[in-house]
Amino acid sequence: MATEAAPDDEADAADAPAAYDALLDRVRRWNTVGSAAGVLGWDQQVMMPEGGTPARSKQLSTLSSIRHDMVTDEETGELLDELDDADLTDERAAVVREVRREYERADAVPVELVEEISETGTEALQAWEEAKAEDDFETFAPHLEKHVELKREYAEHIDPDRDPYEVLFEEFEPCLSMERAEAILTELRETLVPMIDAIRESDADLAVDTFEGSFPEEEQEALARETLELVGYDFDRGRLDVSSHPFTAGNQFDCRVTTRFDESDPLGAIGSTIHEFGHAQYNLGLPQEHFGTPLGESRDLSVHESQSRLWENHVGRSRAFWELFLPTFQEHFPETDDATVEDAYQAFNQVHEDNLIRVEADELTYHLHIVVRFEIERDLVRGDLAVEDVPEVWNDKYEEYLGIRPDTDAEGCLQDIHWSHGNFGYFPTYSLGSVMAAQLFEAAESEIDDLDDKIAAGEFDDLREWLGENVHRHGSRYETNELVERATGEEFSADAFTDYVEEKYGELYGI
Template sequence: MGTEATADDGAASDAPDAYDALLDRVRRWNTLGSAAGVLGWDQQVMMPEGGTPARSKQLSTISSIRHDMITDEETGDLLDELNDADLTDEQAAVVREVRRDYERADAVPVELVEEISEAGSEALQAWEEAKAEDDFESFAPHLEKHVELKREYAEHIDPDRDPYEVLFEEFEPCLSMERAESILEELRETLVPMIDAIRESDRELAVDTFEGHFPEDDQEALAHDALELLDYDFDRGRLDVSSHPFTSGNQFDCRVTTRFDESDPLGAVGSTVHEYGHAQYNLGLPQEHWATPLGESRDLSVHESQSRLWENHVGRSRAFWEEFLPVFQEHFPDTTDATVEDAYEAFNQVYEDNLIRVEADELTYHLHIIVRFEIERDLIRGDLAVEDVPETWNDKYEEYLGIRPESDGEGCLQDIHWSHGNFGYFPTYSLGSVMAAQLYATAEAEIDDLEASIAEGDFDDLHDWLGENVHRHGSRYETNELVTRATGEEFSADAFLAYVEEKYGELYDL
C-alpha cells in the first residue's frame, strides 16, 4: 500500500543557514566518494593487473580526505547548531543521516581509515589470484589484516558493544542485529525441512532443458538483450564482465557487471537481472538530491530487496519467460523445443549439490548466507581463527547443505566481500530477499494484472510502483518505516515464507 508523502516534501524555502552550509559540505564529500566508486569499478573491470600499487594509494588518499571532510570541526558545529532548529521532515531526515555518519567517522582515526582502504585494494588483487590458484594460504594474511583492522574500527566506534554488531550497522544501520538474527533463524527453521522434503520428493523437474555448450559471446549478447527488455537505460549505464557480478554508480551513471559459465546460461541471466535491480534503484533516485541523503539509497537491505525482487519475483516467474524465452532461443537455437514451463522449472529447481552462492537456487541460497554470516561473526568476535576458515566453511556446508567443497576456490574463496573487509554485509542478502517478497506481494495486489503485463514484456507499472514507494524517497525514511509506508505492514518474514511455501509446494507437489 503506497503512502503519500507529507506536504513538506519539497523542503521549506526558508532553510536555516546552518542547514544550507551542512548540505554544501555533504555534497562535496559525497561527490568525492562517488569518484572513488568509479576508481573501484575500474579496478575490478578495466584496470591492468599491474595498477594495484597506485590504485591502492589513490583510493586510500580519497578515503582519508573524505574522512577529514566529514569529521571537520565545522561539520560538528553545524550539526550542533541544528539540534533545536525548526526543520521540515526532509531536512530533519538529512540531518539524522549526516549525524550518524559524522558520529561514526569522528570516532575513527584517519590513519586507520587510510590503512583499511589500502589493505582493501591490496587484498582484492590477492583474492583474485588466490581464487584462481585455489590458494587460501596466500590470501589468509590479507584476511587476517582485515579482521584486525575492522575489530579496531569497531572498538573506536563503541568499545562496549559486540564488534560484529557495530560492523553490521555499516550496511544496515536501521535494523537491529537481534532483528536480523531472528529473521535468519526463521528462514533456517522453515527452509531446512522444506529443502529436505523437496529432495525426498518424487517430482522431477525439467532440469536438463538448458544443458549443453553456450558460448560466452552469445551469453553476453543475451544479457544485453535481457537488460534491453527490462528497459535498462544504457545512456546512463553499461554492461561489463567481472570475476564477481556487481553494480556501481548513482542516478546519472550506474553500471552493471555479470559473469558467464559456458555450461550454465541461466546463471548469467539470473546475475544480470539481479544487478539490473540494483541499477534500477540507483537510477530511480531523485536527481535533484544527488550527493545528499535524499538522493542516496536506503542501505543494503533495501538495495538487496530491489535486486532480489527483479531476480526472483520477476526473472524466475513463468510470466517473464513468456516474453524472454523466444529471445533466449534466438541466441541459442538448440533450445527451440523448450517450453515456458521447461524454462520455469529449470530456473527454479532446488539443487542438491551446488556449492556457489551466486549460482544457488532461491531456497538453498539462504543457507549459503547463513554459513558466511556465522563464520564472519565468529571471526570478528575472536571465536574463530583465520587459518581455520576453510575447514569450518567446509564443515558447515556439509552440515547445512549436505555437500562438501573439494577446493577453497569453490569454498571460502568464492566471494569478493572479505577482500574488501565488508564484514556484516552478507545478512543483508537474506534480509533483502525477505523484504522483496513483502514489497512484491503489495505491488501485485495494487497493480491490475501485473503478471499479464510482465508476460507481455511491459514493466512500466512495476517500475512506477517501486519508484513511487521506494526509489524516490532515497534515505528519507529508515528501513522499517519505508517498508511500512509501502506495504502497510511492518517488516517481517511472513510474506517471504508464504511465497516460498506456495511456490515450491506447487513445483514439487509438497
C-alpha cells in the first residue's frame, strides 16, 4: 500500500543554510552541462551525419571533463564538509547524500581518464555500428578492449580493494548491493529455466502465426506514433525517431524516444515503443521545479527499467490492452482482420524457442539473455575472459542457457549497444527492473479500481498518476528499497514477479 505523500519541505528555501544554496547552484550548473551532452549523444545516434564522429568525440569529451572539473572542484568538497553537521530537512539531506556520493566517486578519478573514456565511447559507437552492419567483431574488438582497460582503471581509482565489476555496477544501481542483485538473478534463473523447459514440452497450441507476413516500415512508424498517443506520450515535450538500438534521452522538459522496425515483426516495434514510453514517462514526470538537482533526477536504472518494463509487459502484453489496441492495429494492417484479441494476446506472449535478439525476446527468456551478458561483462572486467574470446563464449552460453546458437556475431555479441558506451554493470538492472515492475504493478492494481477495465477502455490516467505519485515525483529523494517499500508496503523482492509469471504462463501454456 502506498504511503501518504510526504510534505514538500523543500518548498520554502528561505531557511536553507547558505552552504546548501551554494552547493545546489553548483549542482544545477554541472547537471545542465551533462544535459547538454545528452542532447549531443542523442543527435549522434539519430541525426548526425556519419562523418561527424571526430568532432563529436571532442565535443563530448570536453563537456565530460568540464562537468567532472565542476563536480570535483575544491569548493564542492568544502561545501559538503560544511553541511556535514547542518540541521537539514529530509529533502535537503537527501540532496547532500546524493551529491556526496557523486563527488566522492568523481573526485577519485583523474579528469584525463574521464576525457579518455568519453572519447573512446564516441569512437567505439561508430565502430560498433559498422561492425554490426558488416558482421565483423574484429572491427569492434580493439574498442571493446580499450573500454575494458579504461573501466578497470576507473574502478581501481574509486576503490582498489574491491571487485571492479561491483564498483562499476554501482554507477547504475548505487543503492542495491551486487550480492542482492546476484541473488535476484539466481532466483530468476532457478524459477524460469524449469518453467521454460515445461513450456517447450507443452502441447499448448498458441496462435503464434497470427502476425506473420510483411508489414511496411512506414505503416509501422505511423502505428508507433498512434501507440504513443494512446498511452499518453506528451509530444509537446518529446519526439519519436528511429535508431539502430531503441533508447530514450532527456529530462522533464524534453524527453525523446526512439524505436526500430522489422518488416517481419510488427509486435517487436510495438513492444519497443511502449518500453521507451515508460522511460520517457518517468523522466517527464520528474518535478520540474527541481530540474538539475537530485530531487529532479530519476532514482537509478533499476527503477528506470521498472517503469519501461511495467508499461511494456504489464500493460502492452495484457489482454486488456489488446482489447483496446487490436482495432487500431488492424486499421493499419487490414490483412490481420481475422485475428481475435486472444490471438493477439497469445502471439505477443509466446515463449520463443529460437529468438537470438534480446530486445525481441519474450518476457521469460529475456532474463536468460541478461544472464549471458552479465556473466560475460563481469568476467571481462575481472580479467577472467579475453575480448578475443567473447564471440565463442557468447555463443556457448546461448546454447547452454537458451538452446540456440547464433550464426553471426551481428545477431550474437554485437547486437547490443551498451558495450560501445563502456556501460559495464548496466545489464543486471534490466532484470532488477522487471522484478520491480511486477511489485509496483501489483500495488497499483490493489489501489486502482478495475485497472484492467480502464486499460481496455484506453483510460490510462489513473495508472500514470499512481506512478507519478509513488515513483516519479520523488526523484532521487529515497534510495531504491525505501522507494519500493513506500509505494508497495513491502521490501523489494522477486515474489510478485515469480507469482505473476507462474500465473500468467501457467494459464497460457497449461503448466
